[in-house]
Amino acid sequence: MHIRKYGQVRKTGMAVGAAAAVLAFSTACVAPGSETGPASTTAASQAAQGDDAQKRIAFFGFARANAFAVATWNGIEEYAKANNATAEFFDPNFDAQTQVQQIQDAVTSKRFDVFIVQANDGASVVPALRQAVAAGITVVAEFTPVGTAYDTADSQVPGVVTLVDVPTDNGKKLGELGVEACRSKNLDPCKVAYLEGMKSLPLDNARTEAAVKALEAADGVELVSRVEGGYTREGGRKAMQDVLQAQPDVNVVIGSSQAIAGAESVVKGKGVLLIGNGGSRQAVKAVQDGRWFATYYLPEKSAGAKAAELGLAKARGQQVEESNSETVLAPNDGKGTKEALAGVAGEYDE
Incomplete structure (x- = not known):
């Protein structure tokens, strides 16, 4: 939604994720943490170092000014620090197209092993996530379903792991x-x-x-x-x-x-x-x-940690459930x- 649900929505495209939030949720907090990522490297070079190599997570949240997304980020960041990984928050400020561009740029940069995506518009991000999967990046769709079906937790993009709140x-x-x-x-x-x-x-x-x-x-x-x-x-x-x-x-x-x-x-x-x-x-x-x-x-903070757990496990070659419900x-x-x-x-x- 519980986005909300999430604070004031500025565009129809961006509102899908914000409303799903319920679901709802406010924009009272500002997220901690740095937005500056570590020096560039490639996912392939990290894989060559073995499963124990430090992994890098990119979190594409609703917005940094959104309290619900901040809770997700806190869970991701804490789990990453405790499990030999780093995390970076990409802030689209509720703009669906900005978020798509950020995902595409992150794929091109080859800096990250894991994407956790809290989609502002679940349909708009599909092509970018297909691109990420094709590039060997582990992708976890968190909270918002990715695709056009709102009655299932099943992955709608081959290769994408879900941890979502099913709207129906x-x-x-x-x-x-x-x-x-x-x-x-x-x-x-x-x-x-x-x-x-x-x-x-x-x-x-x-x-x-x-x-x-x-x-x-x-x-x-x-x-x-x-x-x-x-x-x-x-x-x-x-x-x-x-x-x-x-x-x-x-x-x-x-x-x-x-x-x-x-x-x-x-x-x-x-x-x-x-x-x-x-x-x-x-x-x-x-x-x-x-x-x-x-x-x-x-x-939601626990959900962020779970999304990081799923993403890092898959990136390290472990078997994980592809479809998961947050409930x-x-x-x-x-x-x-x-x-x-x-x-x-x-x-x-x-």
């Missing part, structure tokens, strides 16, 4: 959490509003349709509103005001963690159960404090209820 799986779980919230209130019908991410994005539409399907399949649950809430507090606040004008007796509201944070100020004291899509420390605490019913939670890293398969998040702190700030 995310949406289905949000819908299921909505049903759980309704059951907790013992209402029939239970009225639910879904604050969509960005209707212009295919990835967001796939997530929305999966959530809607899960809600509509449940007896006694009525989806009364679908309004674009986006990935900002202001967007969520405005969307919630619109929902209440038409549905003043709504019982449950689902949206990105930022949109739900905005909606919270509008429904305070009305008994509305809130469900976020994002695993920031703030969202986790809102659930633990009982202000929100649940949030879809992924430990295996999360408690309760990502469904962050108060019980599931007991003792969890979250791994980034919004």
Whole structure:
């Protein structure tokens, strides 16, 4: 998305990755670490030195000003330092075409053994990643699916390892959490509003349709509103005001963690159960404090470390699973209820 979901999006192309973030996630932090890479060398020359030679990772994240991408980077950098590798963050600042050019330039430079790609636009990066694989570089697609299918963790580019959050799986779980919230209130019908991410994005539409399907399949649950809430507090606040004008007796509201944070100020004291899509420390605490019913939670710093682990293992000649879902890293398969998040702190700030 939980991109977000991710902060303010400046272009349609770049927004796909940002929204997938949920999913959502803010731009409050600035990443640590140097952007200056070590002296140039080739992947081939490193391979000739054997599997124990120091490896070099290039991380193509959403943006350095994005807290979610920063969490990913922190996990990558820490794992690299502990496992005889270096890492460098390439910052496209949410621009999909800039990211594609950075990947192509990194292939040409022959400086890196591993690419970890957090795609701003999963379709746009496909040709560049094919080029990287052909050049003998190990490629890991992290969080955002690479390709045009949003219902699978399977690799859509031959040779690319995935560690992704499947958008339709995310949406289905949000819908299921909505049903759980309704059951907790013992209402029939239970009225639910879904604050969509960005209707212009295919990835967001796939997530929305999966959530809607899960809600509509449940007896006694009525989806009364679908309004674009986006990935900002202001967007969520405005969307919630619109929902209440038409549905003043709504019982449950689902949206990105930022949109739900905005909606919270509008429904305070009305008994509305809130469900976020994002695993920031703030969202986790809102659930633990009982202000929100649940949030879809992924430990993103841990995911960054796992992506580095997969990439370095493959680059060193080890067998790794080609297709991987990030939800295996999360408690309760990502469904962050108060019980599931007991003792969890979250791994980034919004």
